[in-house]
Amino acid sequence: MPVPPREKSLRCDHGLRRQAIVESLLRDVVHGRLRPGQHLVTQTLAGRFGVSHTPIREAMIALAGMGIVDLLPNRGAVVCKVTSRDIREICEVRRTLECEATRLACGRIDLEVLRGLQTELTRLVAAEPSSGPRFVEEARDVDGRLHDAIAGACGNGFLAKELGRLKVLFRGLRDVAWEREEERNDYHRLALEAREHLAIVDGLLVGDRRQAAHAMAKHIRSGSRYWSKSLPEAKAASNGQTDPDGPGKGDAR
Numbered sequence: 001m002p003v004p005p006r007e008k009s010l011r012c013d014h015g016l017r018r019q020a021i022v023e024s025l026l027r028d029v030v031h032g033r034l035r036p037g038q039h040l041v042t043q044t045l046a047g048r049f050g051v052s053h054t055p056i057r058e059a060m061i062a063l064a065g066m067g068i069v070d071l072l073p074n075r076g077a078v079v080c081k082v083t084s085r086d087i088r089e090i091c092e093v094r095r096t097l098e099c100e101a102t103r104l105a106c107g108r109i110d111l112e113v114l115r116g117l118q119t120e121l122t123r124l125v126a127a128e129p130s131s132g133p134r135f136v137e138e139a140r141d142v143d144g145r146l147h148d149a150i151a152g153a154c155g156n157g158f159l160a161k162e163l164g165r166l167k168v169l170f171r172g173l174r175d176v177a178w179e180r181e182e183e184r185n186d187y188h189r190l191a192l193e194a195r196e197h198l199a200i201v202d203g204l205l206v207g208d209r210r211q212a213a214h215a216m217a218k219h220i221r222s223g224s225r226y227w228s229k230s231l232p233e234a235k236a237a238s239n240g241q242t243d244p245d246g247p248g249k250g251d252a253r
Helices: 014-031 042-049 053-066 084-105 111-126 133-153 157-183 188-205 209-229 232-238
Strands: 069-072 076-079
Touching (some): 014 042, 014 053, 042 053, 053 069, 053 076, 053 157, 084 133, 084 157, 084 188, 084 209, 111 133, 111 188, 157 188, 188 209
Antiparallel strands (some): 069 076
16 A cells, blocks of 8 residues: 655644644545555654644544554554444534534524625535535635534533544545545535524524534435445445445454
8 A cells, every 4th residue: 555645744733733644544444545544653744744643643532532543552543444333423423422512502603704704605405516616715704613613612521522532523525425425426426414503503503402403414324325335345335446445443353
């Protein structure tokens, strides 16, 4: 398996460097550029990203917390296999957390923020997704701001912190799935997500906890199916190939 090319030195503050490293390695794992069982060598990664060993070690701890790598005694970080089952389980957890945050945010969230998001989402729903990268960037921005606004308004500090901790994982998987849509020049999912987000905003604007939480649950269930399709095993199956990697994470090795 070829080593990903050296990336530009990350010249940003420490926390953002760590986040950028986590996001990059997460994409490599989900795209299959880093394979299950592969060792991640701190020195090699430090050279690739142009950083010291400290943010690399912190990124490994963050990825281990997401279930993307295993930190093994005397072996360091080893890449896990991410399977469709893992994606479903991740989305089940996400649905539980995000739906509760949505219920709690109802009546708390800034109405002006919601109206602004409603306007942007209405425009995205009516837009031509074939506009390509610009549409993707706008959809990504609105998605992030909506979920952040809900977490920030939920009034439960621990829940907001947990959503923040897992945000890189959720958005990393989202971006990989969207990249696959771009490769295929198929923006159906992005247009559908805009409608799903609009339904969430509509529920929050009228202060209906049940409606808003139901719309959030529907949104995450729908996303789960698309995230699963972005995995290497799904691509191999669509090409008629067998899975060469054997059992997934949590199975016998």
